[in-house]
Structure formats: structure tokens, C-alpha cells
Amino acid sequence: MTRKQVWFVFCLALLLLCLGFFPIQSMVANAALKSTTVNHFFPSGVRSDPAQAGNCWETSLADPRPDAWRCIVGNTIYDPCFSALQQKSYVICDANPAGDTRGMKVTFLDSLPASTATKNTARPWILQLSDGTTCTFITGATALINGERVNYACNDQSVIPGYPKQGTIWTVRAFHDTSKPPVIASIKTVWT
Numbered sequence: 001m002t003r004k005q006v007w008f009v010f011c012l013a014l015l016l017l018c019l020g021f022f023p024i025q026s027m028v029a030n031a032a033l034k035s036t037t038v039n040h041f042f043p044s045g046v047r048s049d050p051a052q053a054g055n056c057w058e059t060s061l062a063d064p065r066p067d068a069w070r071c072i073v074g075n076t077i078y079d080p081c082f083s084a085l086q087q088k089s090y091v092i093c094d095a096n097p098a099g100d101t102r103g104m105k106v107t108f109l110d111s112l113p114a115s116t117a118t119k120n121t122a123r124p125w126i127l128q129l130s131d132g133t134t135c136t137f138i139t140g141a142t143a144l145i146n147g148e149r150v151n152y153a154c155n156d157q158s159v160i161p162g163y164p165k166q167g168t169i170w171t172v173r174a175f176h177d178t179s180k181p182p183v184i185a186s187i188k189t190v191w192t
Helices: 003-018 024-032
Strands: 037-039 052-059 068-073 076-082 090-093 102-108 126-129 134-137 148-154 159-161 171-174 183-191
Touching: 068 090, 068 102, 076 102, 126 171, 159 171
Parallel strands: 037 183, 052 102
Antiparallel strands: 052 068, 068 076, 076 090, 090 102, 126 134, 126 183, 134 148, 148 159, 171 183
16 A cells, blocks of 8 residues: 555544544453353352341342342342252342342241243343443333343443343443444453
């Protein structure tokens, strides 16, 4: 290429970058990321908070697996809460794999219901993007973006419709502003 052509290509790339055609954050993060790590989460223990009394009435909506539950303590819903197979007298709620992995012990006012989870219902409930952003599955009613349910809310105020696209490196479409195109974000770690 001639010097003039090189200059033209450089200016065009710079213009496209400024206009947001290249998700530069995702490209930079992908350079170091080799694959997405998939973790099956269980709380590491119980915080020193006193145990709370509560009820679990169904399988978790956030993490539909056989040992995860949707529970209520007072007026607060916790989802997911986790039970161990060897004990059925309490669950551990409010644990965060991307933060404090210990949880709050919740004893039952009633017994656990039968789980409705199947092997095929497991899906990530927490995503950690390659830039460090953490996104959590939203239970209950949410909005739609282009006809697709917003499933995750992130700590950088972005939202993610649908589920991650799986591959060696998982990706999501993150919207910071729904009137603009999404950023394709790489996922460093998911927890199921």
C-alpha cells in the first residue's frame, strides 16, 4: 500500500472507532481471555449473622437447580438460596460468588417443597464480564428489548437481554442505552 492508502485506512479506522462501530473494550478484553470459566456455586459457609426463620416455596427462578430455592424472610425474597443434600433443616441465602461467598442461615417454618428443576434447566445466575462488571439474573417482571426479556442487571447500570451465547468464550449483548446498539461483551466467569 502507498503512504496515502495507509493514511486513509488509519483515518477510516479512527473514524469508525469514534463512531462506536468497534466495541474496543470487548476487543481488548478478549485479547487476554482464553475461555469462559463455568462454576457450579455453593456457599462457602455461614456469616456470623444470627439465623433467620423463613419459608422456601419453590425452586429458584434465578438458578433452577435441585438444591436452589426461592425463599422469604420477613418481607424480603432471597433467590437463590442453597440447601445441602445431607441437611434439610436450613438453607443458605444471600451469598454472592462474585463477592462474599458466605451466606445467611435461614431455618424453615415449613419443610422444603419438592424441586421442579431438571438437568436441562441450569443456567448462569451471575456473570462476571471480562472488564470486571458483575451481572445478576433478574427474577420477576422485567422489560423487553427488541422483543427479548431483559434477564440480567449489571453493576455498571447496563442490562442484558436473553442468555449468554455459549462458546469457548461466552458473550452477551450489553445495553447501556437501549436507543443505541449494544456492546458485545466477553464473559470471564459464570456461576450456575
